[in-house]
Amino acid sequence: MAPPAIPAQKGGSAVSRLFSKHTTDNQKTYVDVDHEHMPALLSLRARIAEAGMQIPRELVVNGDVDATLYRFLRARKYDVHLAFAMLEKSLAWRAQVGADTILEQPVDAHFTSVVRQCRPSSYIGHDQEHHPIFIERLGQLDGKRMEREGATDDVILAYHLREMEFMSQVVLPEASAAAGRTQDRTVTVMDAAGLSLSSLTGFAQRLFRVITAMDSDNYPECCHAIYIANAGAAFSAIWKLLAAFVDRGTRDKVHVLGGTKASKAALLDAFGPDLVPTFLGGQLNYEAVRQQWLDKMDAAIAQRQQHPCGKQVRRSWCWSKHSQAAATLTCCAAGCGGHADSWHALATHNQVHP
Structure with a gap:
């Protein structure tokens, strides 16, 4: 197979921006989503909420959950079932190899x-x-x-x-x-x-x-x-x-x-x-x-490696079945005198802006 040549630039397409409400107002993050793929992103969110899946913060670039999910969707040609299976398998791999704490x-x-x-x-x-x-x-x-x-x-x-x-x-x-x-x-x-x-x-x-x-x-x-x-x-x-x-x-x-x-x-x-x-x-x-x-x-x-209690604060993102995004920060019990401290912060569901 011959390597491809540099392609001509394609024209832009109409997009919607999904703003992550858990980010600060002065540094909003967003992902450009083609209108035709918006249902796929919303469906993937719903699948994650139904499964109670937690997405570790280390996987979420810049705290932008939508952008992360959209990458998995693009990788599987916007097939929600395949994207969910890919994400599920990747999370299992991260747990197996210790990706969240490797640094x-x-x-x-x-x-x-x-x-x-x-x-x-x-x-x-x-x-x-x-x-x-x-x-x-x-x-x-x-x-x-x-x-x-x-x-x-x-x-x-x-x-x-x-x-x-x-x-x-x-x-x-x-x-x-x-x-x-x-x-x-x-x-x-x-x-x-x-x-x-x-x-x-x-x-x-x-x-x-x-x-x-x-x-x-x-x-x-x-x-x-x-x-x-x-x-x-x-x-x-x-x-x-x-x-x-x-x-x-x-x-x-x-x-x-x-x-x-x-x-x-x-x-x-x-x-x-x-x-x-x-x-x-x-x-x-x-x-x-x-x-x-x-x-x-x-x-x-x-x-x-210099967290005061010897362990990094762990945080994961998940959606509840009531259309809210939940961010949970947990300080690992090990190294904290046998006690685990947790902080819970609820953010409104990411809003869709056409």
């Missing part, structure tokens, strides 16, 4: 260093629409060294899980604050310079498959666009191997920019020189900016 857990400094050295990726800033921009240096991936250093599949997946929760809990809320609305999608630039078939070991392919599945199943529709830069002659063959692991919706967002000259022109046009690393033809000092983002991630983890 609070101790970090293995050695393996963290190994993964970061062998996979030199990073956020670098935001585009004009406030999408966070993530750089993935495919040609610099050193899977063989990770294997030699004992970085098992579980080690790498645990690190990636922290990355995704950092995105959901820190990166996207900050982007939303800058945008003045919920921003729950990122842009990824993949640098294929130096990438070869020999670098795609069985280990690397297996991790790509598992990580891709993790992201599409549990962080759906968080990708705005993927740009492949410096795609040489070998990339078409490599893409044939990798495309099978990528869901159709994400494949449609992949834009192959071509060789060095074409990639530089496209990236500079899209982001400007200040947001394009020097190795891609721009002016951004990638290593310096990358270190700043790694420090931010480490600070976010340290902050979450």
